[in-house]
Amino acid sequence: MDPGLCRKRVDLLLRQYYGRSPYWSTLSSVITPVLELMAVSDRTAVIAEASTRLLLELLGWRGSVVHSSAHPARAGRSQRLADLARAVGADTYLCGTGGARYLCSDPFDEYGIDIALFRAPTGEGVWTGARETSALWALATYGPQHLAGLLRH
Numbered sequence: 001m002d003p004g005l006c007r008k009r010v011d012l013l014l015r016q017y018y019g020r021s022p023y024w025s026t027l028s029s030v031i032t033p034v035l036e037l038m039a040v041s042d043r044t045a046v047i048a049e050a051s052t053r054l055l056l057e058l059l060g061w062r063g064s065v066v067h068s069s070a071h072p073a074r075a076g077r078s079q080r081l082a083d084l085a086r087a088v089g090a091d092t093y094l095c096g097t098g099g100a101r102y103l104c105s106d107p108f109d110e111y112g113i114d115i116a117l118f119r120a121p122t123g124e125g126v127w128t129g130a131r132e133t134s135a136l137w138a139l140a141t142y143g144p145q146h147l148a149g150l151l152r153h
Helices: 003-018 024-040 044-058 077-087 106-111 135-142 144-152
Strands: 092-095 114-117
Touching: 003 024, 003 135, 024 044, 024 135, 044 135, 077 092, 077 106, 135 144
Parallel strands: 092 114
Antiparallel strands: none
16 A cells, blocks of 8 residues: 555544544644654554554653563463563563463463453443544543543552
8 A cells, every 4th residue: 555645544534533622732743753654664563663652651651662572582472472571570461352362371370470351441431432442532532631640540
C-alpha cells in the first residue's frame, strides 16, 4: 500500500472519530509526530513503538522501553517470555486474554515469576467497551490527566 495514502487515511479517520473531542488539540500533539513518522518509515514496529511511547508519556509515564532483541531468550513462546521477564527483573508477567490461551506457566514458575491475567473490567466509565475501542477513545473522552488518574486507581 502507498505510505502517503495510508498516512492520509489514518489522519482523516482520527480526525473523523476524535476531532470534535475537547481534547483534540492534546491528542493531535501526539498524533502529528506519528503521522510524520509514517511519512519516513514503513516499519510497523517503529511506528507502533513511537505511538505507544507518545501516548504513555501523555499519561505521565516515565518508564523505559526495553527491546527483547537486547536479551538472550529461549525459542519457545512461554520460555522466551519468561526469559525476557527475568532479564528485566520482573516479578510478575501481565498476560492478556490472547496470550493466556497458549501461555505455559512452567518457565515462569522456574524463575519464581507470577503470571497475572488481565481482563478489562466491565461496567461504565473509562472501561465502557474497552475490549472493542481504542485507547484514543478514552483519551478523547476523559482527557489525559483524568484518564491517568482513573488508571492509577
